[in-house]
Amino acid sequence: MKIAVIGTGYVGLVTGTCFADSGHDVICVDIDAEKVQKLKDGEIPIYEPGLRHVFDRAIREERLQFTTNLEEAFEFASAVFLCLPTPPGADGQADLSFVLNVAADLGELFNKIPTYKVIVNKSTVPVGTADKVREIIASKTDHEFDVVSNPEFLREGAAVEDFMKPERVVVGTSSDKAANIMLAMYQPFVRSGNPIIVMDERSSELTKYAANAMLATKITFMNEIANICERVGANVDQVRKGIGTDSRIGKRFLFAGIGYGGSCFPKDVQAIHHTAVMHHYDFKILDAVMSVNDSQKVSLVEKIKLFYQNDLSNKVFGIWGLSFKPETDDVREAPSLYITKELARLGVKMKAYDPEAIESFKGSIDDETSNAIEFVSTRDAALEDVDALIICTEWNEFRRPDINRFPHIMKSPNVFDGRNLYDLEDAQTAGLNYISVGRPSVYV
Numbered sequence: 001m002k003i004a005v006i007g008t009g010y011v012g013l014v015t016g017t018c019f020a021d022s023g024h025d026v027i028c029v030d031i032d033a034e035k036v037q038k039l040k041d042g043e044i045p046i047y048e049p050g051l052r053h054v055f056d057r058a059i060r061e062e063r064l065q066f067t068t069n070l071e072e073a074f075e076f077a078s079a080v081f082l083c084l085p086t087p088p089g090a091d092g093q094a095d096l097s098f099v100l101n102v103a104a105d106l107g108e109l110f111n112k113i114p115t116y117k118v119i120v121n122k123s124t125v126p127v128g129t130a131d132k133v134r135e136i137i138a139s140k141t142d143h144e145f146d147v148v149s150n151p152e153f154l155r156e157g158a159a160v161e162d163f164m165k166p167e168r169v170v171v172g173t174s175s176d177k178a179a180n181i182m183l184a185m186y187q188p189f190v191r192s193g194n195p196i197i198v199m200d201e202r203s204s205e206l207t208k209y210a211a212n213a214m215l216a217t218k219i220t221f222m223n224e225i226a227n228i229c230e231r232v233g234a235n236v237d238q239v240r241k242g243i244g245t246d247s248r249i250g251k252r253f254l255f256a257g258i259g260y261g262g263s264c265f266p267k268d269v270q271a272i273h274h275t276a277v278m279h280h281y282d283f284k285i286l287d288a289v290m291s292v293n294d295s296q297k298v299s300l301v302e303k304i305k306l307f308y309q310n311d312l313s314n315k316v317f318g319i320w321g322l323s324f325k326p327e328t329d330d331v332r333e334a335p336s337l338y339i340t341k342e343l344a345r346l347g348v349k350m351k352a353y354d355p356e357a358i359e360s361f362k363g364s365i366d367d368e369t370s371n372a373i374e375f376v377s378t379r380d381a382a383l384e385d386v387d388a389l390i391i392c393t394e395w396n397e398f399r400r401p402d403i404n405r406f407p408h409i410m411k412s413p414n415v416f417d418g419r420n421l422y423d424l425e426d427a428q429t430a431g432l433n434y435i436s437v438g439r440p441s442v443y444v
């Protein structure tokens, strides 16, 4: 099948590349000419494990091309995927302008190139967007087309694997013709029997928000349990094991930390909350989720202030991890942004290290924060002569350093760990002051 992917970011590039790898012919469109040129030159503008291998193969076998020309892509394809941004607008509602503007362009193009096409919306969009896209296109053309909702569930850092082996594919359409095209398109990815679930458009659109809101709630619930643990002298790691073995609860998404971030959970929780408000429904649990997450993101700073009795003058801290989670260079809504901003405001100087996200982080901070940070190229360089280490992201290389060396490299052996990476006894043996999340603190 011939597929066009409009928007070549994290979702679009993975979608296009994986479809091409499964044998479809794909053209990816982006308005960012520099990005398109890089892709044409074989450069991948994001860090996503495993993408290089499938990208190179798809290019070599001439099934993946890139363009800035929407008309060229439209003419080429029988299915057009929209993988466009839907950032939070005013009041947290999803900004649909990218999607609706492209829908209008597609409507015009149907008049020039009158062949049936399925327009597939992969962006995360509020309920009713498929109807809006259909109305906009239909207002420009009488030609036959279908609009399908096909939310994407890939996780950055595991996006290729998630796309190649989805636990499920959700397809929202009331058209049998479009449903059959979608089933054929996704068949190569569900050979092991995972379902393609066809439903109506509105349920499909809501499924994506329900999934992300549920996961954000699970994370937040566990962070609240961690906060209680700190107050009653319990250990959240043990509580996690105690409840995670209950199959009704499950082991995943139970790790306490410094809040969820990323390009999806924060904006999607806001967006579904806004949908509820628009429909006069008080979605109380999501109010709590958003408010707890906001405070959780800076909870480590509160612990630091308490430790230093509010005197952070002349302090230099090492920062390990800037991306919102490991295995990605994405820093959107990363807790590190909030923590470093607050520390900079309090006069702290920092040495920051991340294996992949330094460049994207630099582009996301204000001058005050930037002036307070020296970016370094190894994890050890971020430890040298610092008053404390702050761990923001659980990259693999931070999980098993020789912590016994810390007191010899650092000026003071103080570790504030937002990801609970080390065993408390090991921290004690290493001679660290070790303050983590939901666990007893260790003092030298």
Ligand SMILES: NC(=O)c1ccc[n+]([C@@H]2O[C@H](COP(=O)([O-])OP(=O)(O)OC[C@H]3O[C@@H](n4cnc5c(N)ncnc54)[C@H](O)[C@@H]3O)[C@@H](O)[C@H]2O)c1
Pocket: 006, 007, 008, 009, 010, 011, 012, 029, 030, 031, 032, 035, 083, 084, 085, 086, 098, 102, 122, 123, 124, 125, 152, 153, 154, 155, 156, 263, 264
């Ligand atoms: N990133 C994720 O992990 C993830 C997962 C599931 C769903 N989603 C959803 O997928 C959508 C896309 O997310 P993303 O992270 O890939 O965004 P992104 O910002 O990484 O990429 C969007 C791309 O669209 C391009 N673009 C903007 N306007 C365009 C236009 N008119 N024509 C062509 N290209 C245009 C941008 O230049 C950019 O390259 C969002 O709705 C998001 O919520 C994201």
